[in-house]
Amino acid sequence: MKFLEVNSLEVINTALSWETSECILTGRVEAYSCKSAGTDKKLFKTLEQRYNTLAPGSISPDDIQIVSPFGRLTESTPRKTFFYLLATLNAAFPDNDFENVRPDQFIKMPSIEMVMNSVNTTLFNLGNDVVVNQLWDVLDEIVQLNECDVYTYNPDADDDPMNDEDGYLWSVNYFFFNRKLKRMIFFSIKSER
Template sequence: MKFLEYSGIEAINSALVFDTPECRVYGRVEPYSCKAAGADKKLYKQIENRYDQSNSPPDNEDGSAGSFRNIISPFGPLDQPASRRTLFYLIGTLNASFPDYDFSGVKPEQFRKEPSVSMVINSINATLLNHGKEKVVKDLQIWDSIDALIQLEDSDVYSYNPESDSDPNDEEGAGTLWSFNYFFFNRKLKRIIYVTMRGVSHGAPSEEGEDDFSDASDDENGVGHRRRGMRYDDYVAGEMDML
């Protein structure tokens, strides 16, 4: 997956990190091209080997299909290449967004296809407004920016609901009170917008580098802008052509 630079997203992401009386909120919007990089090719091969019907065990003696063929996914039957490709794109996006983690073992059922884009937009808007971030919705026009990147009306949206042992936001002592992960996916454009937010308890131990989050600390092991900047450099595919 290739991270796509877009100037309008930077101001939004800065506004999505803020304090409330109950918690500190970390949010970000990340656009990706589905163009595969080196590590993605390895992931794709892993998913194909795991779910491709030609690699599955033969039918059982009683005539029933092997267990692989009964897997239900939000992407459709996993014996179809398009379904496996969608799973690959979403896992690849997680790997790109959290480079210190390996999501290759994430199961299809940990994702959900949301009923509609508008319902997800309303849910995210409600979260922002409830936390006093009307600026993000109205002044920074988050959805106009996202629509310019991905054409929302032609997109599907998936959520990721990780198990505790595969959630980078739920490590022991992390203090995460709530979180969400959404992927807006336009198949025709082959682009994904990853939108995530989480609320962290003020009583949780400070994350390394957190104090420098807003001013791009030189601590390369931090979790603020410096780390994000390093990751961006790894995935940047150039300025997005909006034509």
Template sequence: MKLLENSSFEAINTQLTIETGDCQIIGRIESYSCKMAGEDKQMFKQFCQEGLPHVLEALSPPQTTGISPNKLSQSQSGDEAEGPLSDKCSRKTLFYLIATLNASFRPDYDFSRTKSHDFSKEPSSYCKVNVLNAVNSSLSSAAGGEFSRLQPQLWQAVDDEICLSECDIYSYRPDLDSDPYGEEGNLWSFNYFFYNKRLKRIVFFTCRSVSVFMTPVDSETGNDLDLDLEEGTSLVR
């Protein structure tokens, strides 16, 4: 998957890191070409050893059935996650989705073992409305006016790049072990793929909300500071 340059997306991404009172919104939107070359072709051949490119794979039920993304993380565990699989996609499309994740999160994460049931396809009859409303609702609730001002520009840029009316929309719903945003302090997240088969292109929109109260202190400086504070406390006593 080749990352495509898009100046509109670059400008929007600078505005998708938003500080709120108790959390930080971190989002990015990227465009990828599905035209395979070199390494992608080799990976695709290996991927299809388990089945032909046009064999259909079962997906999990859609995520945006009247709930907003900030509630999706709660639905990824429990009874709903074990419900019946409701849609399918070809192994070739599944490869595109997995390859997009690998390209976007490289080198920190490897999604080569990701399965079809980690993805959902939003119903085509109203996927655009539901997905856009879910994203808008979640970001507006978290960021208020800052996102409201960005919202028209964002969706216009997406439409210009991918032609929303022609897209199939998929979402990634990982388990806790494979979630790139599964660390402590993550409040909610979403990962949407806007796939235009005619253009052979995917626009990937990923976003998360992180609690500002759960920032880990891993550096030696931080540990030394904690030690100094403890020593200072003991001297006062």
């Protein structure tokens, strides 16, 4: 994944770090181009080997569909989506390795409106309504939000890269993936004491 320098995201990222009387909140929004770098190619090859070797008779297609929000992992397009999400995590958290993350740790969100509403509510309730409108305008310029599939990553507690410090309370993250543009936005907020 290639990190994209987007000047308008710097203002948003600055506004996504603030304190309330109860916690410290840190957010970030990063844009990526889905162009594979050296380590990405190794990850892609590993995933291809892992999911291409599933013998058609060893697991039913319905079982694969159930464990993957991307579709059947025996098919190329769902595997690529899974790969892009893992590669984005690796780029966003370079000190971690997400090669062994399971597909069922991701959830495909039903609609962009639901995600926007959830983020807006979180920001408003935590006293940061300044950034809301600008956030969606900037993201729309980068990835055309209505053309995106949105995913969230729900790691096991031990695998959560945001749960790396004492005082961790919660975190949310979303991946806005525009397949046609081959772009990904990673959005996250974490709360600490």
